[in-house]
Amino acid sequence: xxxxxxxxSVGAFVLAGILALVFLVVRVSGINFEDSSTYSxxxxxxxxxxxxxxxxxxxxxxxxxxxxxxxVDTEYGEAVVHMEIERRAGPLSTDTGAQILTEGIIxxxxxxxxxxxxxxxxxxxxxxxxxxxxxxLENLIGDLVTNLGS
Amino acid sequence: MPDLLLRLGHRALNRMASxxxxxxxxxxxxxxxxxxxxxxxxxxxxxxxxxxxxxxxMLSAFSIGAVLALQFYTQLARFGAQDAVGxxxxxxxxxxxxPVITALLFAGRAxxxxxxxxxxxxxxxQLTSMxxxxxxxxxxxxxxxxxxxxxxxxxxxxxxxVVAIYGGVVVGIEWLGIERGAFWSGMTDVVEIWExxxxxxxxxxxxxxxxxxxxxxxxxxxxxxxxGIGLATTRTVVYSSVMIxxxxxxxxxxxxxxx
Numbered sequence: 001x002x003x004x005x006x007x008x009s010v011g012a013f014v015l016a017g018i019l020a021l022v023f024l025v026v027r028v029s030g031i032n033f034e035d036s037s038t039y040s041x042x043x044x045x046x047x048x049x050x051x052x053x054x055x056x057x058x059x060x061x062x063x064x065x066x067x068x069x070x071x072v073d074t075e076y077g078e079a080v081v082h083m084e085i086e087r088r089a090g091p092l093s094t095d096t097g098a099q100i101l102t103e104g105i106i107x108x109x110x111x112x113x114x115x116x117x118x119x120x121x122x123x124x125x126x127x128x129x130x131x132x133x134x135x136x137l138e139n140l141i142g143d144l145v146t147n148l149g150s
Numbered sequence: 151m152p153d154l155l156l157r158l159g160h161r162a163l164n165r166m167a168s169x170x171x172x173x174x175x176x177x178x179x180x181x182x183x184x185x186x187x188x189x190x191x192x193x194x195x196x197x198x199x200x201x202x203x204x205x206x207x208m209l210s211a212f213s214i215g216a217v218l219a220l221q222f223y224t225q226l227a228r229f230g231a232q233d234a235v236g237x238x239x240x241x242x243x244x245x246x247x248x249p250v251i252t253a254l255l256f257a258g259r260a261x262x263x264x265x266x267x268x269x270x271x272x273x274x275x276q277l278t279s280m281x282x283x284x285x286x287x288x289x290x291x292x293x294x295x296x297x298x299x300x301x302x303x304x305x306x307x308x309x310x311x312v313v314a315i316y317g318g319v320v321v322g323i324e325w326l327g328i329e330r331g332a333f334w335s336g337m338t339d340v341v342e343i344w345e346x347x348x349x350x351x352x353x354x355x356x357x358x359x360x361x362x363x364x365x366x367x368x369x370x371x372x373x374x375x376x377x378g379i380g381l382a383t384t385r386t387v388v389y390s391s392v393m394i395x396x397x398x399x400x401x402x403x404x405x406x407x408x409x
């Protein structure tokens with residue numbers, strides 16, 4: 001009899017632990033079973049100013065992907081940003097633009113895509129050509145000072 | 151002076167020997183997988199170390215979740231960012247506080263009990279009589295406790311996290327009036343399965359190995375006297391706590407230190 005209550009309580013404990021884990025995965029991390037396949041595109045920027053891996057990629061303010069990794073091309077002195085775009089967001093035309101913006105004043109950097117008009121669409125491995133790097137405050141102040149001086 | 155050096159060397163050699171004994175104990179018992187017939191030994195130990203730790207773990211979890219929500223709220227509300235309470239709560243709990251505090255409680259509640267139990271068995275020569283009867287005390291006494299610890303602590307950690315988040319929900323949403331939708335969606339946006347939940351659970355597996363190992367070894371290596379058992383129990387709690395916190399730093403460094 002004693003052993004049986006022990007068994008029942010251990011069973012309930014293990015079940016509770018597993019349910020807790022399931023709750024964490026489903027409710028807290030919000031796993032979604034929708035189509036999550038992505039394709040990879042890249043873009044070259046003259047300055048990414050601290051853009052990080054896993055930063056958001058958004059179109060019209062909606063997150064449609066993440067930065068997967070960032071390389072530096074020492075030959076041209078440019079940063080090559082690789083992005084994973086969700087397929088369910090729909091196709092992006094080849095003349096889509098990309099710029100690096102900042103969330104709020106002290107927020108983190110993210111990539112904002114500007115819609116294009118071309119009929120052809122970007123596919124896995126394609127590159128965005130129309131890019132604009134991050135605005136670096138020091139450079140802006142530098143420009144201002146030289147302009148004021150002249 | 152030479153006397154001091156002599157004693158220092160002696161102590162160092164003693165520590166080395168004790169580490170060696172602990173490693174041999176671990177290797178000898180951990181590779182013993184419970185046979186189906188001996189499974190009840192493990193079940194009984196899961197009851198002792200897991201089920202009986204449940205109440206202290208859940209009570210602590212609730213108060214920690216509640217107090218975190220309160221602190222996050224008062225700081226974040228100054229920037230009008232009280233919706234971020236859910237994110238902060240979930241990340242802090244899943245990555246750090248959940249595994250660490252559960253392991254500390256586990257060391258205090260279950261680790262000390264394991265040490266005292268095995269220590270008393272040794273003092274009353276039960277372990278020796280087992281050996282004389284041809285029963286291997288490593289398999290009969292040590293291994294079931296090790297496995298019970300490995301199984302129980304990760305489960306307790308998962309339960310801790312859920313209860314603590316519930317504590318945060320009670321204080322944050324029900325009491326302070328954070329908007330329910332913003333609280334949860336902020337959380338689900340940021341929390342990731344492997345990066346937050348998976349790595350947190352992995353930490354608790356490491357802690358489980360360390361705590362149960364220390365507890366079992368201290369019991370097995372007790373000096374067989376009433377004083378010895380007291381000393382060994384204290385050592386279990388102290389060593390486990392220090393090891394958990396030191397190990398946590400190393401694990402965080404290797405898991406999240408992005409450099």
